[in-house]
Amino acid sequence: MPFLPLWLEARGLDARTIGLVIAVPTLVRIVVTPLVTHQADRRRALKAALVIASAAATLAMAVVGLVQGAVAIALTLALAACAFSPLLPLTDAYALSGLAARGRAYGPVRLWGSVAFIAGNVGAGALLGWLAPGHLIWLLVMALAAATVAAVALAPLETVDKSAPATPMPSPMTLLRNRAFLAVALSSSMVQGSHAVYYGFSTLEWRAAGLSGTLIGVLWALGVLAEILLFAFSARLPASLRPTVLLAAGAVGAFIRWGAMAFDPPVAALLPLQILHGASFGAAHLGAMGFLARGVPRELAATAQGLVATWSGIVMATAIGVSGVVYAASGAGAYLVMAAMASIGFVAAVIAGRWWND
DSSP states (O other), X not given: OTTHHHHHHHTTOOHHHHHHHHTHHHHHHHHHHHHHHHHHHHTTOHHXXXXXXXXXXXXXXXXXXXXXXXXXXXXXXXXXXXXHTTHHHHHHHHHHHHHHHTTOOSHHHHHHHHHHHHHHHHHHHHHTTTSOGGGTHHHHHHHHHHHHHHHHHXXXXXXXXXXSOOOOOOOTHHHHTOHHHHHHHHHHXXXXXXXXXXXXXXXXXXXXXXXXXXXXXXXXXXXHHHHHHHHHHGGGSOTTSOHHHHHHHHHHHHHHHHXXXXXOOOHHHHHHHHHTHIIIIIIHHHHHHHHHHHHSOXXXXXXXXXXXXXXXXXXXXXXXXXXXXXXXXXXXXXXXXXHHHHHHHHHHHHHHHHHOOO
16 A cells, blocks of 8 residues: 555656545545444454455455546545455454454464565565556555455354354444443554654655665664564563553553654664654554453454544544644654654553453
8 A cells, every 4th residue: 555656646646636545545444444344243244244345355456457537546446445444453353353262362463464564565665676656556456365365264253053042232332332442442543643743754754864765664674573573472461461551551652752753863763763663553552452352342343443443544644634734844843743642542541441340
């Protein structure tokens, strides 16, 4: 997805139109994700939902690659987003439920997603040397096709005994009445949304400061590496360490990171600040996933993931818009806004810990 704007540019779209087109998946995610994830829970069909969504996304993205014109691309991308937007929350719901049933930790499995992120972006960047930007869309199609094959290979989480009396499906209102769940959703979305400046403007700022492309690549890789190491060793964390504490620790890491970035730190200071990505993203993500695994009914696992993903999408889209406006006036001001978001995330995590009776 980071290379999609290059493909859109190769299709003749200008910068303003590209911005509008790439906003489509975010808008679709807000509406579609909670509907799809709840239906997957309701029908007890997480695997089937993953297979259908990934296959539909593959076909729809192939259509995106074949159409011409901004309107046609936006419409077909919206259809594709209906399919690929629920994939991550569905996958996390499947992973949390399946790993819990097998007594295995989430982090050491999740780290391979981070490894794939590095490999995918480095590989796509290397391919740009000989692959025309107009063909980049087919990398997305191949990635979604691989996801479809993986989804088909998944084992069903559970077999429904049709002879047994049906158990009532909990209402999604159960989640909306759960104060701890709402506080965790707020905390997670604020901490993850606080990365908006980092994702959107850090490379531009570093290039303006004279950093080489190689050094910028090292800084990005260092952050993801810290995240991978935390995931790898997360199974060794004390069982008494509550998920809300991890979430609060992630918020503290984000507050320190963005607060320091506001003061234009030297290159030497960027290295430890990038390592803090293990906390600002890694610890916060593990904390949120840990709560969802233990703090919500298993029958609503995907629904809970969908609601958190939807709220995070709203916060992230708002944060990107606000930070863009503030960054245009003051880069330091934008980072201070993100630090303020992280502080709200910390308060919400502490409140969630008080409200949650696990």
